[in-house]
Amino acid sequence: MLNGYGGHILRVDLSSGRINREKTDPKYMLDVIGGRGMNSRRLFDELKRDIDPLLEENMLLIGVGPVTGSLFSTSAYMTISGKSPMTGILGDSAAGGFFGPEIKYAGYDQLIFTGKAQTLCYVYICDDHVEIRDAGHLKGWDIFETTAAIRKELSDNSLQVAAIGPAGENLVRFATVACNNSRMCGRTGMGCLFGSKNLKAVVVKGTGMVTAADPLKFMELCKIIDQRIMSHPEFQDRHDMGSTLLMKALNGLGILPVNHFQKGMADYVDKISGQTLAKQYKVKNKGCFNCNINCSRYYITPEVESEGPEYETLCSFSSRIGSDNLEFALKMNQYLNRMGLDSLSTGETIGWAMECVEKGIFDKTDFDGLDFTWGNIKTIQKIVDLIIKQEGIGAEFAKGTRHLAALMGKGSEKYALHVKGLDVICGDPRGIKAFGLTYAIASRGADHLRAEPFFELTNRFDEAEKRFGMRDVADRLSNNGKAVLVEFTERQALLTDCLTMCKNVGLSMDVLDFELAADLLKAGTGLKFTEDTVNKSLRTTINNDRWMNIDFGITPEQDTLPYRFTHEPLLEGESKGQVVPVHDMVKDYYKIKGWDENGVPQE
Amino acid sequence: MLIIDSYKCSGCRRCETHCSFFHSGKTGHLGARIKVEKIEILGVDVPVVCHQCREHYCTRCPQNAISITDRGSIEVSPTLCDLCGACEALCPIGAIEIYNGIPYVCDLCGGNPRCIDACEMGAISLDLSIKQTVSLEDMKKKTKKMSPSQKRCAYAEKIGQKMRETWLKDRRESC
Structure with missing residues (x-):
């Protein structure tokens, strides 16, 4: 068996x-x-x-x-x-x-x-x-x-x-x-x-049960993980607010997307923060299966009630599109969940349209008469419905920002913030360089979860030296050693996905290491997993994904970031003056992976 | 008895996995003696476990296989039980259910219930001084002929109504 x-x-x-x-x-x-x-x-x-x-x-x-x-x-x-x-x-x-x-x-x-x-x-x-x-x-x-x-x-x-x-x-x-x-x-x-x-x-x-090859050993290892979670310095904040804690945290670092990444700070952040959500609308914690953090929440507003939202949704429907209206974001979270629409990509199409209107590239007449000014909640509601029904201009929005900008042209492509067709998440890479590299190389497009190099945000300089041989790895604004970090966390991310563990815990909170995971796999399955076999398997999968993507037509030129993040420095806040030198970082990354200069795996 | 505070429950089912693992070294919803009923559309999560009810309906077992221990918990004799399913049908809230040839019901883990430590929300506690006091008479009428799973759902809906009234009242006051 x-x-x-x-x-x-x-x-x-x-x-x-x-x-x-x-x-x-x-x-x-x-x-x-x-x-x-x-x-x-x-x-x-x-x-x-x-x-x-x-x-x-x-x-x-x-x-x-x-x-x-x-x-x-x-x-x-x-x-x-x-x-x-x-x-x-x-x-x-x-x-x-x-x-x-x-x-x-x-x-x-x-x-x-x-x-x-x-x-x-x-x-x-x-x-x-x-x-x-x-x-x-x-x-x-x-x-x-x-x-x-x-x-x-x-x-x-x-x-x-x-x-x-x-x-x-x-x-x-x-x-x-x-x-x-x-x-x-x-x-x-x-x-x-x-x-x-x-x-x-x-x-x-399912009426069956999950067995373990060595239940006692398995239990011991689970206890070690539990201990790491419970004693983690971020435990209480994550329990109270979940990922919504990032609204204020990223604002403090000057990397909260505001008005479609034109700014990194919002003076109204307290109106839309995770703290405000927890205080005014949350009625209780919610948790996924067997979680000891229970970071999600059930909320009730005068209009709607639902579970959530996560940070990406909250930000996509507030500061990213220039709105300071928390109740509106909570309403849209519930509505998008019901209709089955991704909040991030929906938010990006809206943010792109709003910036293009602000810049005078398009006006109302280009968008079926919809008025895309920042934070216009009537327009947002209307376009969401048009997207869902694939009606009018909504039918073009429904194909994503890359398609939309290519179709409408006039230089608006420059403001379509995507990599390989997938929209950039709500974290400005200019102030978190390893994340910038992650968006550029991630095998599904502009995404943080492929590597989530949260380590660079933790100021653990001694640990950085020990683990990666370079203190700069723990400095979010430094470019040094970030390819090394991303190569490491990319494997860690894949490992959490293979175990199907929560990434907030395994990766962001850094509780999962390869040795413990191998022991856990061995105790759980009885198969001969070791740290080496696990790492070999992870490396093979990452290379296979790359080969598959090359077959799908990606080119090394696509391993990059939108113009804004490489050429337009942030103007204020804790990440002022920063851009991402992504080209050099990608080259470093290829080298560390053992890929050639075109990003083709050699093994 | 185990005291459940559903207001605190996040619905994570950690109590279930730890219950199930302690008793069998395996994990699964049906292998647990405490089961969290989730009514997602209402945001309600209710852990359902033996209440050691005043009426102790399950003891009307035709084989006399069920007795009550000093702690107030239910004990099933494996030699007398013939898996007729009467206990399952008698319990008004689905707290006893036959799985893999055994009637699963809370045994308080012999006095140290694992679900209490497993729950990081503090929703479960033990009070050995309370036993055979809670009445389930009203649920008995409501859940006739239902499966254990349906009974747990009906029970959670009842508890959930109360919870929601409190939430809405709190929200109205804070707005």
Whole structure:
């Protein structure tokens, strides 16, 4: 018997309705570990490269890891992967909640969906029983309604549902998949991929348990991790505010996106901060599976109530688009979650339009009469609805900022803040240089989670010297040693994704190290994981991802940042005068990876 | 009995994993003797566990396999139990459920319930002086013929209503 793992891989071909269960191969898992690593390998081996992501040849994978659903704290995640409809390169997105663990309890490590259903359907999985069911009656329903309706239909409130909303059905390129209503697979348009396969939801019920090869050893290692989490200096703030603590923190560092990254500070930050949210609207903490931080929150405003928001949503719908209205951001968080629209990419299209209007490149007449002045909440609400329905100018917004700027031209491309088609997250890289490098090289586009080099923000100079041989690594404004840091945290990030652990904990709080992870994997699965095999596997996956992306058509010229971050210094605050010398950093990074000057892996 | 403060519960299910692991070395929702019922649309999370109710319905076991310990917890005799399912049907809140051939019900981990330490929200505590005092008579009427999972949901909805009234009142006062 295979410990730790679910034990089976499920293949569902939506075109033919064929369902196939394969046994998980321990040797294969030793190479890929699980989660994102396993998904990436499956795409590398089986996905045709030159396909339109929206056609049925594309694959949709949902993967969990060997410790998902176990005693291991924050082992809540699952990763959805495929060729991204948003960027045309590798796409994947992870979410916490309770869906991942349920896949394990049902006895699976990976769900593979291929083909395209003739009409809207959902797939119901209860252990060995797998069924493709009609979802015609759920057409156009939002995520909250869909989740509730499926649970009612099958008379079981404990079912775990990963569903899309109208945005996904309408093939908005940055549509999300949601589990537990508010845990979002947001980036790279995995909701659009669901929609393109006519798949409204995946519903899972598992009655099994997750085993460990050596339960006592496994428990001891989990206790070490728990101890590291509980004694962490950021524990209390993360518990109180979660990622929303970043509003004030980044403002203090002068890197909070304000008016579409034209400024790094907002004088109204106290109106939209995590502190204000916690004080005025939060009614209680919420947590993903087996978490001891419980960083999420349930909030009630006079208009809406919901779980969330995370920092990226809060910032995307406040300072990034020039709004100081917290209640509006909370309302949009709930609305976007219901409709299944990614807040980051939606916020970027709006921010881009607002800056173009401010600069006089476009006016109302270019945008169906909508008035894109900073913080205009009527316009924001209107354009969000047009995007979801793919109506009028909304149909162009729905293809993402890269497409929109290329279509409308007039130099507006310069203000489209994306890398490889994926929008820049809410952290100005000019004051956090390693993050800048991360956005440039990340295998899914401008993204922090591929490496999240949070280390450079922690001022741990002695630790920097010990770990990386250079004190500057802990200095966020220095360029020195950042390629070394990113190479390290990129592996650490992938490891958390393979274990399907929370990145806030494994990576930002730096509680996961390779040795402990190898011990944990060994105790959990009984397979011969060592620090060396784990690192080898992580390096292989990163190289494979790169090769896959090269096949998808990326070039070394795309390993860069938008003009603003490399040429326009910040004008005020703690990161004043800074830009990112990204070209040199990328060259360093290639060298450290053993890639050639064109960023091609050599092994 | 275990005292549950649902206002504090974040719904993370840590109590479940630690309960399940302590009893079997494995983790799983059904392997736990405390189960968190989540009503996501209302933001409500309620850990459901044996209340050691005044009516002790489950002791009407046809095989007399169920007795009450000194701590007030329920004990099932593995030799007498024939898995007829009467206890499952009798409990008004779904706190006893048969899984893998065993009726799973809270045994207070022999006096040191693991869920208490596992819960970082402080939502669970133990008071051995309270036993057989809480009445579940009203739930008994509401949950007839339901599965244990449906009963837990009905119970959570009831607790949730009260919680929401408090939240809304607090919010109105702070606005």
